[in-house]
Amino acid sequence: MEHTTAILLEVFVIFIAAQIGGELARLIRLPGVVGEIVAGCVVGPSVLGWIAPSEPLEVLSEIGVVLLLFSVGLENRVEDLKRVGGSAFAVGVLGVAIPFVFGTLWAHSIGPSWPHSLFVAAAFVATSAGITASVLKQLGALQRIESRVILGAAVIDDILAMLLLGMVVALQAGGQVRVGDLLVVLVEAIGFVIVIGWVGVRVMRRSSAWLDWPADPLSPLALVLTMCLGLAWLATRFGLAAIIGAFLAGMIASETRQHKQLEQQMRPLLALLTPFFFVLTGAKVQLAQLASGAALGLLATATLLALLTKLAGGWLGALKLGPRSALTVGVGMMPRGEVGVVIASLGLAAHVFSERMYAVIVAMSLLTSVIAPPLLAALLRHGEETAELESRDSEPS
Amino acid sequence: MEHTTAILLEVFVIFIAAQIGGELARLIRLPGVVGEIVAGCVVGPSVLGWIAPSEPLEVLSEIGVVLLLFSVGLENRVEDLKRVGGSAFAVGVLGVAIPFVFGTLWAHSIGPSWPHSLFVAAAFVATSAGITASVLKQLGALQRIESRVILGAAVIDDILAMLLLGMVVALQAGGQVRVGDLLVVLVEAIGFVIVIGWVGVRVMRRSSAWLDWPADPLSPLALVLTMCLGLAWLATRFGLAAIIGAFLAGMIASETRQHKQLEQQMRPLLALLTPFFFVLTGAKVQLAQLASGAALGLLATATLLALLTKLAGGWLGALKLGPRSALTVGVGMMPRGEVGVVIASLGLAAHVFSERMYAVIVAMSLLTSVIAPPLLAALLRHGEETAELESRDSEPS
Numbered sequence: 001m002e003h004t005t006a007i008l009l010e011v012f013v014i015f016i017a018a019q020i021g022g023e024l025a026r027l028i029r030l031p032g033v034v035g036e037i038v039a040g041c042v043v044g045p046s047v048l049g050w051i052a053p054s055e056p057l058e059v060l061s062e063i064g065v066v067l068l069l070f071s072v073g074l075e076n077r078v079e080d081l082k083r084v085g086g087s088a089f090a091v092g093v094l095g096v097a098i099p100f101v102f103g104t105l106w107a108h109s110i111g112p113s114w115p116h117s118l119f120v121a122a123a124f125v126a127t128s129a130g131i132t133a134s135v136l137k138q139l140g141a142l143q144r145i146e147s148r149v150i151l152g153a154a155v156i157d158d159i160l161a162m163l164l165l166g167m168v169v170a171l172q173a174g175g176q177v178r179v180g181d182l183l184v185v186l187v188e189a190i191g192f193v194i195v196i197g198w199v200g201v202r203v204m205r206r207s208s209a210w211l212d213w214p215a216d217p218l219s220p221l222a223l224v225l226t227m228c229l230g231l232a233w234l235a236t237r238f239g240l241a242a243i244i245g246a247f248l249a250g251m252i253a254s255e256t257r258q259h260k261q262l263e264q265q266m267r268p269l270l271a272l273l274t275p276f277f278f279v280l281t282g283a284k285v286q287l288a289q290l291a292s293g294a295a296l297g298l299l300a301t302a303t304l305l306a307l308l309t310k311l312a313g314g315w316l317g318a319l320k321l322g323p324r325s326a327l328t329v330g331v332g333m334m335p336r337g338e339v340g341v342v343i344a345s346l347g348l349a350a351h352v353f354s355e356r357m358y359a360v361i362v363a364m365s366l367l368t369s370v371i372a373p374p375l376l377a378a379l380l381r382h383g384e385e386t387a388e389l390e391s392r393d394s395e396p397s
Numbered sequence: 398m399e400h401t402t403a404i405l406l407e408v409f410v411i412f413i414a415a416q417i418g419g420e421l422a423r424l425i426r427l428p429g430v431v432g433e434i435v436a437g438c439v440v441g442p443s444v445l446g447w448i449a450p451s452e453p454l455e456v457l458s459e460i461g462v463v464l465l466l467f468s469v470g471l472e473n474r475v476e477d478l479k480r481v482g483g484s485a486f487a488v489g490v491l492g493v494a495i496p497f498v499f500g501t502l503w504a505h506s507i508g509p510s511w512p513h514s515l516f517v518a519a520a521f522v523a524t525s526a527g528i529t530a531s532v533l534k535q536l537g538a539l540q541r542i543e544s545r546v547i548l549g550a551a552v553i554d555d556i557l558a559m560l561l562l563g564m565v566v567a568l569q570a571g572g573q574v575r576v577g578d579l580l581v582v583l584v585e586a587i588g589f590v591i592v593i594g595w596v597g598v599r600v601m602r603r604s605s606a607w608l609d610w611p612a613d614p615l616s617p618l619a620l621v622l623t624m625c626l627g628l629a630w631l632a633t634r635f636g637l638a639a640i641i642g643a644f645l646a647g648m649i650a651s652e653t654r655q656h657k658q659l660e661q662q663m664r665p666l667l668a669l670l671t672p673f674f675f676v677l678t679g680a681k682v683q684l685a686q687l688a689s690g691a692a693l694g695l696l697a698t699a700t701l702l703a704l705l706t707k708l709a710g711g712w713l714g715a716l717k718l719g720p721r722s723a724l725t726v727g728v729g730m731m732p733r734g735e736v737g738v739v740i741a742s743l744g745l746a747a748h749v750f751s752e753r754m755y756a757v758i759v760a761m762s763l764l765t766s767v768i769a770p771p772l773l774a775a776l777l778r779h780g781e782e783t784a785e786l787e788s789r790d791s792e793p794s
Contacts, residue, residue: 005633007456008463012626019619059404059453060460066405222416222668229409236402268662269669271619 010051011060011276017043018275031135031373033278037366040282053283061280062242064273065130065338069243070228071266072133073250074259075142076151078201081251084148087329091149091317092156095333098316099124099309100164106305110298112352115171119352122168123344123361124306126161128337128369129154129243130277135373136332141380146325149318150332155244157333159189162239165343172352185239192238193248196231200252221265224253241339277338284341285366289359298356302364307371310334328379334372340365407448408457408673414440415672428532428770430675434763437679450680458677459639461670462527462735466640467625468663469530470647471656472539473548475598478648481545484726488546488714489553492730495713496521496706497561503702507695509749512568516749519565520741520758521703523558525734525766526551526640527674532770533729538777543722546715547729552641554730556586559636562740569749582636589635590645593628597649618662621650638736674735681738682763686756695753699761704768707731725776731769737762 017039025035043050051057081088103121108114129151136147163186170178228249235245253262290299314330321329344361347353353361414436422432440447448454478485500518505511526548533544560583567575625646632642650659687696711727718726741758744750750758 005630005639007452008459008626008630008633008639011456011460012623012630015619015626016623019616019623055404056453056456059408060456062405063408219416221665225669226409226413226416229405229412233402233405233409236405242402242405265665268618268665272622272666 007054007056010054010057013043013050014040014057014279015275018279021279022275031138031377033131033134033138034370034373036275036278037282037370040279041285041287041366042282043279044283044285046283046285046287051279051283053280057276057280060273060276061338062277064270064275064277066228066232066242066246067266067269068130068134068137068274068277070225070232070246070250070253071263071270072129072137072142072151073247073252074254074263074266075137076148076251077254078197078251080148081152084145084152087149087318087321088152089156089317091153091314091329091333092160094317095127095153095157095310095313096125096160096164098313099306102305102309106301115168116352118168119172119343119347119350120357120361122161122165123336123340123347123365124302124309125157125164126336126339126343127154127157127310127333128335128339128365129158129247131335131337131369131373132332132376134274134278135376136380139377139380144380145321146318146328146332146380149321149325149329150314151247153314153317153329153333155193155247158241158244159186159193161339162189162241165346166239169346169350172350188238189240192235192240193244196234196245196248197251200248201255204252204255220256220258221262224249224256224262227252281338281341281369282366285363286359289356290363295356295360299360299363299367302360303367303371306336306364306368307334310368324379328376331372331375331379334375335369336365337369338365340368404451404453407451407454410440410447411437411454411676412669412672415676418676419672428535428774430528430531430535431767431770433672433675434679434767437676438682438684438763439679440676441680441682443680443682443684448676448680450677454673454677457670457673458735459674461667461672461674463625463629463639463643464663464666465527465531465534465671465674467622467629467643467647467650468660468667469526469534469539469548470644470649471651471660471663472534473545473648474651475594475648477545478549481542481549484546484715484718485549486553486714488550488711488726488730489557491714492524492550492707492710493522493554493557493561495710496703499702499706503698512565513749515565516569516740516744516747517754517758519558519562520733520737520744520762521699521706522554522561523733523736523740524551524554524707524730525732525736525762526555526644528732528734528766528770529729529773531671531675532773533777536774536777541777542718543715543725543729543777546718546722546726547711548644550711550714550726550730552590552644555638555641556583556590558736559586559638562743563636566743566747569747585635586637589632589637590641593631593642593645594648597645598652601649601652617653617655618659621646621653621659624649678735678738678766679763682760683756686753687760692753692757696757696760696764699757700764700768703733703761703765704731707765721776725773728769728772728776731772732766733762734766735762737765 018036021035021039022032025032042048045052100121103124104117107117107120132150136142141147163182166185228246231245231249232242236242290296310333311330314333315326318326318329341362344358348358415433418432418436419429422429439445442449497518500521501514504514504517529547533539538544560579563582625643628642628646629639633639687693707730708727711730712723715723715726738759741755745755
């Protein structure tokens with residue numbers, strides 16, 4: 001009970017820090033998430049020490065980002081994503097391959113053995129869909145073709161990143177990479193996405209009436225939230241991130257005739273829970289480890305490398321949408337967010353990363369998450385002339 | 398990360414169990430909360446063992462009940478509570494005194510020393526505002542005079558229960574009860590309630606316009622949630638339950654001109670988070686400890702005693718509202734819910750309660766929480782002729 005009381009204070013601090021950080025960021029025309037991440041860094045162990053990442057807070061943060069990706073899925077139909085499938089695939093593959101190759105070369109050049117360098121490079125690979133999705137959502141830009149390419153690519157990206165991580169962990173542990181095992185993992189993950197997407201959408205289109213049968217007026221929401229939590233968990237069983245399952249659940253729910261009402265009802269949930277995700281992401285940075293010229297130099301190089309390689313991958317993959325849209329997609333793929341942090345934690349636990357390398361990778365993940373949103377917002381605000389698919393709002397609801 | 402994944406499965410199980418339990422209860426015309434508590438017992442360690450109470454789940458449960466009491470406060474004005482102040486005070490005091498006296502006598506009659514018996518009796522005292530408030534809210538009965546008396550009494554009840562627990566813990570530890578210390582605690586708690594209620598309401602009435610100043614359309618919600626979490630934590634600093642602070646925050650927020658919109662926005666939050674509170678309450682019962690005639694006999698006596706003494710206290714305190722309303726108030730005060738569980742845990746930790754007594758007290762708390770809601774619903778449904786204050790809905794908003 002004592003402990004729950006202490007957590008209640010941290011919950012309050014996180015929530016108020018997010019409000020203040022978000023509001024200050026908006027005052028200087030930056031996306032709110034940037035302010036929330038920076039606020040997390042300020043109230044976290046590095047500066048004020050008012051909060052420290054702990055399991056209950058991690059769970060709140062995880063639920064927050066799961067709900068965020070669910071509501072992003074809710075504004076996207078599978079049909080719309082399929083139409084940009086080719087570009088999304090190219091962006092996903094190139095956005096993994098280029099950072100991985102250059103990340104490995106860079107890591108090896110500063111010391112680590114090849115297997116360790118591959119592990120470091122893995123932290124350069126995975127895009128954090130949460131950060132970008134939040135910016136796209138706040139700007140009301142989820143219907144744009146660039147947004148769809150980014151979201152589709154994030155799914156491909158997550159599948160490839162998972163494979164890569166499996167391979168890298170096996171190599172680092174001195175084991176052999178079994179191509180057969182990797183193939184099974186790959187087929188399972190792709191199978192999960194296709195089966196859930198295909199079956200879910202078909203079932204939902206035919207029968208969204210049953211969402212209304214229970215007596216409770218909030219039951220469509222309760223039922224789709226059940227599906228969201230269930231698919232989020234199931235995705236992790238297939239080696240994917242929970243948010244991929246939540247995103248699929250959202251796309252399935254977007255086929256219901258209650259989808260507008262659901263979007264409305266998701267808003268208070270996001271207002272309460274997403275701040276935990278952004279603030280906790282920021283709280284993980286360890287400024288003390290970075291307080292040397294050498295560390296800062298390393299951080300600057302790593303961040304630049306992370307930004308440029310992802311930009312290149314996204315840009316090349318989306319070139320057929322035109323150079324401006326390709327640039328938007330590239331920038332949208334930049335944030336590493338919590339994914340970089342997770343891989344860095346694995347590396348630290350496996351004694352592959354030094355404390356300093358861990359701090360550098362975490363700080364790089366946060367910097368990319370803070371640098372990309374304003375660029376993305378600027379590109380989207382000034383790029384209203386780019387191709388836009390017809391808005392879902394014009395449909396009869 | 399592994400651990401977060403495992404928790405995600407428990408989150409899913411809790412959520413789906415609550416939906417199924419709630420729906421089944423409603424099918425047989427019982428309040429949904431009863432079904433959710435029973436579902437918690439079924440998926441908990443006693444039966445299926447799919448979930449086990451853990452810190453992250455406790456935090457979700459705590460946030461759930463905090464939001465529930467906040468939204469109950471949102472439908473109550475301080476003015477309305479003040480009008481029933483006399484009855485609420487009498488119900489609060491008698492509803493603590495009668496269970497405490499009879500609880501002590503009963504406990505001593507079955508063995509424990511006097512100091513230990515006082516500790517056992519403390520578990521008979523505190524009403525769980527969460528369970529009753531949820532039933533009243535679902536029936537749309539929060540505007541009724543009986544509901545106001547119950548909610549006002551719950552605040553008095555919590556203050557007295559806290560004092561009693563402080564006294565009992567001191568006695569049991571062999572210390573002396575210092576009347577001066579208890580008086581300080583009492584004055585602080587009452588001071589907290591009065592200052593927050595008085596100042597908060599006045600500030601809010603004058604200036605709810607500032608809730609709209611931030612750029613974000615959801616900001617009134619974010620700001621009042623900040624206040625809710627802040628006062629919930631502050632209440633615990635004054636020795637009160639977090640839900641008392643949340644209830645006060647809700648009453649303050651009910652003075653804003655955005656209160657209707659806020660009530661609307663709270664609904665999805667309650668749909669997501671209150672199931673954790675009810676299911677976790679149910680998951681705490683330990684059926685194995687109760688699998689003997691002697692234990693069941695003890696449980697039956699304890700439950701009967703808990704129900705009748707609280708009924709008597711509530712009934713006597715509210716008699717001037719008429720016998721039927723007095724009965725409704727008495728029944729509304731019956732559920733012990735999580736408060737009995739918390740006191741039983743303290744007793745177990747202090748080696749005052751045996752494992753069996755712990756299991757009996759927890760099961761008694763749950764039984765009162767499952768028995769009271771259907772009675773309360775029946776009394777309210779068939780008692781529509783009782784005095785009703787004019788509904789808040791008729792006001793210009």
